[in-house]
Amino acid sequence: MELDNINPSVLHVKPSAMRKFDHDISVDPDIIKLTLGEPNFDVPEHIKAAAVKAITTNCSHYPYYWGFEELRQAASTYYRDKFGYHYSADEIVVSVGATEALASTVKTLFKPGDAVIIPTPAYPLYGALLTLNQLKPIFIDTSDSGFVLTPEKVQKAIADHPESTIRGLILTDPNNPTGVAYTQDQIAALAPVLKDNHIWVISDEIYGELTYGQDHYTISKYLPEQTIITNGLSKSHAMTGWRLGLVFGPHPFIDEIAKTHQYTVTAAASLVQYAAVEALTHGQNDAAVMKAEYQKRRDYVVTHMTAAGFDVVHPGGAFYVFAKIPAALHMDSWQFVKTLAKEYHIGLMPGDPFGDNDYIRISYAASDEALAAAMKAIKQMVADKSRNVSKTAER
Amino acid sequence: MELDNINPSVLHVKPSAMRKFDHDISVDPDIIKLTLGEPNFDVPEHIKAAAVKAITTNCSHYPYYWGFEELRQAASTYYRDKFGYHYSADEIVVSVGATEALASTVKTLFKPGDAVIIPTPAYPLYGALLTLNQLKPIFIDTSDSGFVLTPEKVQKAIADHPESTIRGLILTDPNNPTGVAYTQDQIAALAPVLKDNHIWVISDEIYGELTYGQDHYTISKYLPEQTIITNGLSKSHAMTGWRLGLVFGPHPFIDEIAKTHQYTVTAAASLVQYAAVEALTHGQNDAAVMKAEYQKRRDYVVTHMTAAGFDVVHPGGAFYVFAKIPAALHMDSWQFVKTLAKEYHIGLMPGDPFGDNDYIRISYAASDEALAAAMKAIKQMVADKSRNVSKTAER
Structure with missing residues (x-):
């Protein structure tokens, strides 16, 4: 059967580049991922208990x-x-x-x-x-x-x-x-x-x-x-x-x-x-605990990303920081996230699938340790690659 | 906003008549339903245990x-x-x-x-x-x-x-x-x-x-x-x-x-x-227990429906009996199931949504008691309504 003969609307759409990238980098056992929009919190206990009860009571x-x-x-x-x-x-x-x-x-x-x-x-x-x-x-x-x-x-x-x-x-x-x-x-x-x-x-x-x-x-x-x-x-x-x-x-x-x-x-x-x-x-208050944590992490990420030379949109909600890659790096969003994943074992989302190839997205719904490691790696990469860019420019 | 302005393909499709009928008759607290294709068995214990473990381990x-x-x-x-x-x-x-x-x-x-x-x-x-x-x-x-x-x-x-x-x-x-x-x-x-x-x-x-x-x-x-x-x-x-x-x-x-x-x-x-x-x-053998029960129930339903005057397709699988309404009743499938639900508190599926208005569908994925009550009610209804038809015809 011919693949060309299926629904062209399906054929023309691409699978989610975000989820594919997340999946691809997951083969690295050392990767720390700030990719998907996924809380690092567990489902609240009272909700888990209700689900268990639904199962045990058939x-x-x-x-x-x-x-x-x-x-x-x-x-x-x-x-x-x-x-x-x-x-x-x-x-x-x-x-x-x-x-x-x-x-x-x-x-x-x-x-x-x-x-x-x-x-x-x-x-x-x-x-x-x-x-x-x-x-x-x-x-x-x-x-x-x-x-x-x-x-x-x-x-x-x-x-x-x-x-x-x-x-x-x-x-x-x-x-x-x-x-x-x-x-x-x-x-x-x-x-x-x-x-x-x-x-x-x-x-x-x-x-x-x-x-x-x-x-x-x-x-x-x-x-x-x-x-x-x-x-x-x-x-x-x-x-x-x-x-x-x-x-x-x-x-x-x-x-x-x-x-x-x-x-x-x-x-x-x-x-x-x-x-x-x-x-x-x-569960009216379930989000409150998470929210307090997220706000601290947001401030932490915004501070560090700004210090690393990124232009950052100030986020009033959700759990993302959308940050503009420093021009000195001469990298688009795919180059940035692929390099960061491969050489520094940190996973971020490129801005390209969202419609802006100059930005990267950081999900701060992650542990403090993961965020600290990510900030350190990003700073390091900016330092390393800006040096490279300078060196290349000098040649 | 105009309803006429939405996707005509959605507008033209009808909601499932089966599920609506099942939902509608469920308001009768005495109803015994042989409607949906739903096993009356519970999920096997080892599968429930795996689900509970997935929940408790986050x-x-x-x-x-x-x-x-x-x-x-x-x-x-x-x-x-x-x-x-x-x-x-x-x-x-x-x-x-x-x-x-x-x-x-x-x-x-x-x-x-x-x-x-x-x-x-x-x-x-x-x-x-x-x-x-x-x-x-x-x-x-x-x-x-x-x-x-x-x-x-x-x-x-x-x-x-x-x-x-x-x-x-x-x-x-x-x-x-x-x-x-x-x-x-x-x-x-x-x-x-x-x-x-x-x-x-x-x-x-x-x-x-x-x-x-x-x-x-x-x-x-x-x-x-x-x-x-x-x-x-x-x-x-x-x-x-x-x-x-x-x-x-x-x-x-x-x-x-x-x-x-x-x-x-x-x-x-x-x-x-x-x-x-x-x-x-x-769970390779989970279906075996159910299957043995279903086969007994199938034989029971086929025997009783045939005795009640229905032409029955002999079912080699699934858990349905598709039975032709006796001509003497002069009823289409909706009349039959609505009368049976209203007057005898038994729910069956009409054949009409499946494409044949002369038949009714019985799901025998139900308890022995439910099936016995259904067979009794169907026999009674055939007797009652055939008498009425005869009386009406005599006048």
């Missing part, structure tokens, strides 16, 4: 595809109290992680040929999902506005693309990879231009609980009828490998997303759903 | 998107020993249940506009997946050939649809809803016509371990280069709610399916993958 059967009613009720209350979401249980679908939440939402809301705005740098999944669904990405570079999307930039994108029907925007707040957390004013300012132009916002709020010195503001407060929120327990409760996501939105649209979800995965695993009920009813 | 992190190497190795050996599959670990992807295995496979292999054969009656998911992916279903009725797809029927479908590019066939063996298990000759006979016409077979073998008095034969033995197998642990290890599926196929195509899978769900839940390693390394 709660192993098919959940209804929307997810357990009890879980959706718990999510309704939890996120109302946390961020002011206003969604009842029948406006919430339980998904297989935030990835499936995004995949089912993108597949449902847009028609082949529709255009969708992605502010960059951005999590690479978004672009891949657009390609897979025959949608047209319109990338908006935010590096000249503090990595914040502004209404002016949206307006300009609309004006610059008269040939396209722009029907959506994927907004990530707090942002991955930059760590930027939007202020209330910045979020509120976006609503009118999106409303006037009938643009759906898919609001990826997976890092919502991880903001430092400021609150998280959801655009659904300003634009409820045009917002679909994707969220989940991977970051707030350190449950990355458990795959528990949530989709929130106006009922008739959530009803459609639920269908796509059903025919994609049937339902999220039942034992994980029981654990999630526990997380959302008694 | 194995909660992202697995690589293909699935753990150890799990794919275990699957390679397990299914080679069971059914003669010949796939190495790099020809196997771990999915979120068989549903996601099918969804990612259909999405990857076919281009919008391609036609795919579905022999009917069939599991309704298949048709929905074709609609969602802008594919054209070509339904082949198998009720006049003992519910077995023959090469002649494939040939005729090709001749009858000169306007279509038929690029796939979704084969379910053992079959849901009929319980028919193909013989080796029947499977072997299909290979040449599929080979000659370059038709992919998506071979859904989820009930492969549940055959009675005969072996399971995989078409991949005869057509390895054109077969993608979907399988999983839901039925063989009673792990329905755990969502662990597997996709097997030639490497370059599995590589493409893995991409779709990655961008749909990231990966199957890590703790479930650890449990699956245990199932596939030490």
Whole structure:
């Protein structure tokens, strides 16, 4: 059979360069990885206990595809109290992680040929999902506005693309990879231009609980009828490998997303759903301990990276530092991370898959020892390679 | 926002009528359900213990998107020993249940506009997946050939649809809803016509371990280069709610399916993958106990349904009896199951969503007590309603 004969949308999309790089460097037994967005914390004990109980009491059967009613009720209350979401249980679908939440939402809301705005740098999944669904990405570079999307930039994108029907925007707040957390004013300012132009916002709020010195503001407060929120327990409760996501939105649209979800995965695993009920009813403070640690580590990484000569975006949330490679190194992001992995046994993410080849991303959801080793290695590499560059230049 | 403006493929597909009916009748506290294809057995203890260990030892992190190497190795050996599959670990992807295995496979292999054969009656998911992916279903009725797809029927479908590019066939063996298990000759006979016409077979073998008095034969033995197998642990290890599926196929195509899978769900839940390693390394005989029970129940149900006046397909596998409603009742499948649920508190599946409105499906993956109550109620209803029909006719 001819490979050329399969779905061209699948053929044209590339596997995640991030995860491949992470996988490839993992063969090095000495590697210290600050690559994936994965908390180094364990799942809180009370949630683990709930999962164990679900297993030992044989709660192993098919959940209804929307997810357990009890879980959706718990999510309704939890996120109302946390961020002011206003969604009842029948406006919430339980998904297989935030990835499936995004995949089912993108597949449902847009028609082949529709255009969708992605502010960059951005999590690479978004672009891949657009390609897979025959949608047209319109990338908006935010590096000249503090990595914040502004209404002016949206307006300009609309004006610059008269040939396209722009029907959506994927907004990530707090942002991955930059760590930027939007202020209330910045979020509120976006609503009118999106409303006037009938643009759906898919609001990826997976890092919502991880903001430092400021609150998280959801655009659904300003634009409820045009917002679909994707969220989940991977970051707030350190449950990355458990795959528990949530989709929130106006009922008739959530009803459609639920269908796509059903025919994609049937339902999220039942034992994980029981654990999630526990997380959302008694785990309101689970993120607080992690958050305090993350904030210390953020400050540590920002300080050291700045001292090493990197321009650093000041991160108000998430657990990433996005840092501009010193020009003296004459390296793009792939050269930098490959050299650092090979010669110094430290794994970082290149900025290229996020849309900016001059930056590297550091996940500081890692131990203090790992961060100290990474900072030391990065400083060393900058020193070594700047010397080399100078020497080469001298020849 | 206008609902009409979303993806028409999603808008046109209906939510699963099966699961909705099951959900709706569940409000009756007295209902005894033989509806979903769900074992009434619990997950074997050694598998539960492995899952608990994964939780308590904090194995909660992202697995690589293909699935753990150890799990794919275990699957390679397990299914080679069971059914003669010949796939190495790099020809196997771990999915979120068989549903996601099918969804990612259909999405990857076919281009919008391609036609795919579905022999009917069939599991309704298949048709929905074709609609969602802008594919054209070509339904082949198998009720006049003992519910077995023959090469002649494939040939005729090709001749009858000169306007279509038929690029796939979704084969379910053992079959849901009929319980028919193909013989080796029947499977072997299909290979040449599929080979000659370059038709992919998506071979859904989820009930492969549940055959009675005969072996399971995989078409991949005869057509390895054109077969993608979907399988999983839901039925063989009673792990329905755990969502662990597997996709097997030639490497370059599995590589493409893995991409779709990655961008749909990231990966199957890590703790479930650890449990699956245990199932596939030490659970070779887990299905045997269930199978012996199922076979007794099958015989019991077939005997009683035949006595009650139903024409019954003799099931060689799975755990369903597909039975033709006696003509004297003058009822279609929805009328039958709704009356039985409302007046007699027994839940069965209508044949209509499977493509045959004259039949009902009974899942005998249920307790002896439930089956006895169901048989009694069905006999009673046939007696009651046949009397009514006669009385009405007399007036």
